[in-house]
Amino acid sequence: MLARSKRLAKVSVCAVIVAFLQNACSRETDNAITSINSTSDTNTAAEISNEDRKDLPSDPHIIERGRRLFSSCGVCHSVNTSLPSSAGPHLQGVLGRTVGSVQGFPYTSVLMQQNGVWSVARLDQFIKNPREIYPGTSMAFGGIADESDRRAIIAYLASLDTD
Amino acid sequence: MHKLSNRDPLDRRLFLKTGAATAAGLALTSCADENPDRNVRDKDNGYHVVIVGAGFAGATAARELAAKGWRVIVLEARPRVGGRVFTSQFLGRQIELGGSSVHWVQPHVFAEMQRYGFGFAEVPLYDLDASYIMLGDGTVKNIAPSTFDEKYTSAFNKFCADSRSLFPKPYDPFFNETLHKLESISAEEHLLSLDLDELQIASLRAELTLYAGAPISEFSYTSFVKLFALASWDTFTFTDSEKHWHIDSGGTSALVQAILDDSRATVRLGAVVQEVTDHGDSVSIKLSDGELVTASTAIFTLPTKVYPDINFKSGLSKEKQAFIDNAEMSDGANIYMRTTNNLGNTFCFCDDPNPFNAVQTEEFSDETGTILKATLGRQSLIDLNSFDAVAAELRKIHPNAELTDVAPYNWVTDPYSKQAWPSYRVGWFSKYKDMAKPEGQLFFAGAATADGWHEYIDGAVESGIRAAREAHLRMEKSYAG
Ligand SMILES: Cc1cc2nc3c(=O)[nH]c(=O)nc-3n(C[C@H](O)[C@H](O)[C@H](O)COP(=O)(O)OP(=O)(O)OC[C@H]3O[C@@H](n4cnc5c(N)ncnc54)[C@H](O)[C@@H]3O)c2cc1C
Numbered sequence: 001m002l003a004r005s006k007r008l009a010k011v012s013v014c015a016v017i018v019a020f021l022q023n024a025c026s027r028e029t030d031n032a033i034t035s036i037n038s039t040s041d042t043n044t045a046a047e048i049s050n051e052d053r054k055d056l057p058s059d060p061h062i063i064e065r066g067r068r069l070f071s072s073c074g075v076c077h078s079v080n081t082s083l084p085s086s087a088g089p090h091l092q093g094v095l096g097r098t099v100g101s102v103q104g105f106p107y108t109s110v111l112m113q114q115n116g117v118w119s120v121a122r123l124d125q126f127i128k129n130p131r132e133i134y135p136g137t138s139m140a141f142g143g144i145a146d147e148s149d150r151r152a153i154i155a156y157l158a159s160l161d162t163d
Numbered sequence: 164m165h166k167l168s169n170r171d172p173l174d175r176r177l178f179l180k181t182g183a184a185t186a187a188g189l190a191l192t193s194c195a196d197e198n199p200d201r202n203v204r205d206k207d208n209g210y211h212v213v214i215v216g217a218g219f220a221g222a223t224a225a226r227e228l229a230a231k232g233w234r235v236i237v238l239e240a241r242p243r244v245g246g247r248v249f250t251s252q253f254l255g256r257q258i259e260l261g262g263s264s265v266h267w268v269q270p271h272v273f274a275e276m277q278r279y280g281f282g283f284a285e286v287p288l289y290d291l292d293a294s295y296i297m298l299g300d301g302t303v304k305n306i307a308p309s310t311f312d313e314k315y316t317s318a319f320n321k322f323c324a325d326s327r328s329l330f331p332k333p334y335d336p337f338f339n340e341t342l343h344k345l346e347s348i349s350a351e352e353h354l355l356s357l358d359l360d361e362l363q364i365a366s367l368r369a370e371l372t373l374y375a376g377a378p379i380s381e382f383s384y385t386s387f388v389k390l391f392a393l394a395s396w397d398t399f400t401f402t403d404s405e406k407h408w409h410i411d412s413g414g415t416s417a418l419v420q421a422i423l424d425d426s427r428a429t430v431r432l433g434a435v436v437q438e439v440t441d442h443g444d445s446v447s448i449k450l451s452d453g454e455l456v457t458a459s460t461a462i463f464t465l466p467t468k469v470y471p472d473i474n475f476k477s478g479l480s481k482e483k484q485a486f487i488d489n490a491e492m493s494d495g496a497n498i499y500m501r502t503t504n505n506l507g508n509t510f511c512f513c514d515d516p517n518p519f520n521a522v523q524t525e526e527f528s529d530e531t532g533t534i535l536k537a538t539l540g541r542q543s544l545i546d547l548n549s550f551d552a553v554a555a556e557l558r559k560i561h562p563n564a565e566l567t568d569v570a571p572y573n574w575v576t577d578p579y580s581k582q583a584w585p586s587y588r589v590g591w592f593s594k595y596k597d598m599a600k601p602e603g604q605l606f607f608a609g610a611a612t613a614d615g616w617h618e619y620i621d622g623a624v625e626s627g628i629r630a631a632r633e634a635h636l637r638m639e640k641s642y643a644g
Contacts (some may be wrong), residue, residue: 010263069550071568075251075260085241086416087251106242109452131578136451138241138433140577144548 051121052095066156069149074104076140079160088139094118095158110136123157124150165235206526210236212634213456214428214435215447216464218246219262220608222419222632223275223627231635235353235428236456238448238629240435240579241417244379244423245582247466247610248620253499253570256526256534257414259286260497262584262620265415266404268394269522269621271628272418276410279444286525288402292507295560296363299514303560306362312508318363319370319398322354323391326636330392331567334614349589350387351380369512369520372540374495374618376586378515382440386592386617393615396632406523415620438474441603446642459641462606464627467491467598468526468581482597483607490598491611495583496542497573499525499534500557502564508531511560519543519556532567542583547571584618585611599626602635606630 017118057063070079076088084090089102096117100111111134116122125133129143144150169365176324212228214221226255229235243249246602248262268274294311297303329345332338345583350371368379374390375382394401414528423430438449439461446461465473470487479487498519511522526534535557539545546552554566569644574583587595599612608630613622 064568068568071253071570072548075249075253075258075570075572085251087249088242106431107436108240108433109450112452136435138435138579140241140573140579142573142576145546146551150551157229 053158056120057151057153058156058159061154062152063159065149066154066159069102069144069153070156073141073153079157092158093155094123094159095120095154095161108136108138110134120154120158123154127153164355181422185613196491197239197560204506210234210429210456210458211460211638212236213238213446213458213461214464215420215448216240216246216609217244217423217430217432218464218609219248219272219419219422219623220464220610220627221462222426223271223624224464224509224608225428225430225633226422227628227631228635229426229428233635233638235426236458237426237428237430238434238436238450238456238505239371239421239430239432242432244432245416245419246464246623247574247584248415248419250416251570251572253534254501254568258536258570259409259414260499261574262415263409263497264407265410265620266394266400266408266446268400268404269616269619271624272619272621275418275422275624279418279425279462281421282411283408284612286407286409286523287508287527288407288510289521290508291510293384293509295368295509295511296362296366297353297513297517297560298361298512299368299516301517302306303511304362307418308510311366311589313361314360315366315512316398318357318359318367319401321357322367322394323361323388324399326392326396328386330389330396333389333392334380335621336389336614343593345385346383346589347406348384349380350375350384351378351383353384354379361587365514366512368514372515373495373520373538374497374540374584374586376540376543376583380623381588382494383547383587383592386587388593390616393471406521415431426622436473438476439605440476441605442602446604459604460604460636462608462630462634464630466580466582466609467585467611469579472578477603480597480600480602482594483600483602486591486594488543488611490588490594491582491585492588493583493586494541494575496539496571496573496575498537498539498553498569500537500553500570501532501534501568502557502561503532503568504563504565505531506535506553506561507530509533509535510559513560515545516541517559518542519560522557524559532565542573542575584624585609587611601633604637606634606637 006044019116076085078085079092081090081092087128089105095118099114099116099118100107127144130139211233212235214225217237221237225235225237249260250259251260265272275544294306294308295303296306305574329339329342345404354367371379374387391401394404435451436448437451440447445457445459447455447457450456466489469493505527507527508524513519518538521537522537524533525536545556553569557564559564572582595612599607608626610622611616613625615625616622
């Protein structure tokens with residue numbers, strides 16, 4: 001129990017440091033999330049990741065807020081591939097990942113049939129209202145109405161990739 | 164990127180290959196036809212029984228039927244087993260986001276715990292440092308725990324005063340026929356007929372709202388009193404059975420998994436049942452991706468509010484359809500919260516229409532702060548996914564609470580439950596048998612169909628045993644003939 005809490009603390013400290021460094025060398029933007037159509041399904045994962053990430057907040061406080069808000073998601077989703085949850089696919093490296101592609105995870109056919117990549121815009125729409133973008137998803141989540149909360153969560157997830 | 168088809172059979176071999184970490188995460192079991200120590204009745208590779216839903220009712224039915232030698236497949240829409248129980252992690256702790264409390268007065272679930280070697284984990288409900296009652300208008304009263312206990316217990320005793328005469332045989336709830344005459348009395352009507360003070364009404368209404376999952380003017384009075392009768396007509400035992408004991412080592416989800424593992428049935432996750440055709444001598448079930456699964460019989464264990472999402476090609480009886488359309492209403496949810504400050508061992512009842520009906524300390528220390536669990540009868544009164552809304556609500560009870568982490572689970576927005584625990588609307592208690600009744604080759608289980616603890620895990624297990632017995636007898640007859 002304690003070990004797990006320490007690990008969480010370590011992850012968040014790393015995330016904060018990385019985010020802080022990013023902040024120092026990149027322009028802090030607070031753009032509204034771009035439309036889902038702006039990141040075409042044909043773009044490569046790497047293109048989507050790079051294009052998207054630069055618009056995400058990198059303020060360590062926002063990322064820390066994202067980490068806290070993520071505890072709602074954390075009941076079903078792990079951010080650690082070696083400690084998977086049975087209820088949802090792990091979210092380590094989710095930005096740029098093909099939708100419905102974690103090996104061995106029993107997705108419903110709706111997500112299995114998708115070919116897109118998880119861009120910031122797509123993730124944002126999914127977290128806002130999962131069943132609007134993918135009707136039939138089994139994600140048992142009503143959605144987060146507050147846009148800044150969603151951005152903080154996505155920024156937190158993005159920060160894990162650079163950990 | 165390669166996509167694994169979710170139709171790839173994730174059988175025991177893959178299960179072993181994918182390693183312990185994945186094994187812990189992905190709940191899968193092997194096929195009955197690999198089962199060497201059971202007398203599988205025929206070798207034609209077809210399934211005898213398809214069970215829809217891998218909650219307690221489905222898992223129990225699978226185990227019972229496989230033990231009799233029938234070949235069983237369980238189709239589960241979610242990526243995990245357990246249904247309305249879900250053991251998860253919050254800040255490194257085991258938490259129960261759905262059904263959680265169990266007790267030795269609940270005979271079916273207690274027997275399952277005994278069978279698979281599970282014990283009880285205690286929640287600090289007694290020896291409170293502080294107790295509160297929030298009135299309907301949001302005013303919070305800080306009441307000494309002894310006064311709280313005294314007031315609540317006497318109110319509860321009054322509410323359930325007739326339970327012995329109404330339910331002399333709680334497992335045969337309509338044994339006393341006068342019960343039919345009380346069918347139209349709501350919990351609110353009965354509550355207000357008693358001689359209770361403001362705090363007693365507020366605390367009892369909070370408790371009843373939890374069971375109703377709705378305003379208690381809609382809630383069947385007698386259905387609640389039946390639950391009290393099942394707890395040996397005793398208030399202390401009732402409270403102890405509903406709020407004090409969880410399942411240890413892996414919790415409710417691990418117990419469901421143990422039952423399923425024992426069944427050795429084929430379990431398919433992510434398998435959303437969409438259409439059902441009863442051909443008279445077989446049943447075919449169409450999944451959302453178009454695949455057909457066929458068996459001699461089928462057992463449905465769905466939450467009542469989910470039935471309308473499935474197309475029963477030959478329809479369901481009008482009585483069953485009426486139950487599905489009207490009988491249930493639970494708008495409930497759970498949320499765990501952590502505050503940095505140590506609030507001590509506290510309990511709070513909040514009267515309707517405040518969203519958190521019961522807020523209970525689960526853990527407290529100067530090092531951890533406080534882990535609180537709130538249970539909501541009416542989640543639609545608050546946006547549980549708004550951290551700020553949750554923090555504001557908690558601060559009404561604990562003004563100094565420094566909330567840092569939350570873990571909600573909203574069962575109503577979950578497409579595979581659409582409701583929380585079963586609860587009967589006033590006028591519908593006596594109709595639960597309509598829901599339980601077999602129709603053709605289709606059998607029906609699920610906690611809402613239980614004679615006993617229908618709002619509980621225990622009721623789900625009871626119903627799984629009953630439906631499995633019915634399906635077994637039917638198949639014995641047709642295979643003999
Ligand atoms: C918040 C909450 C708190 C509770 N507290 C307690 C408590 O403290 N103590 C207690 O004893 N009980 C409690 N309960 C009640 C208890 O959890 C339930 O009564 C019990 O788990 C119901 O089991 P079941 O098998 O009948 O239904 P479920 O567990 O709902 O199982 C039905 C299954 O069917 C699946 N399904 C749905 N649709 C489809 C489809 N189309 N295709 C395939 N599968 C499908 C579902 O995913 C699910 O797995 C609580 C419930 C909730 C929600």
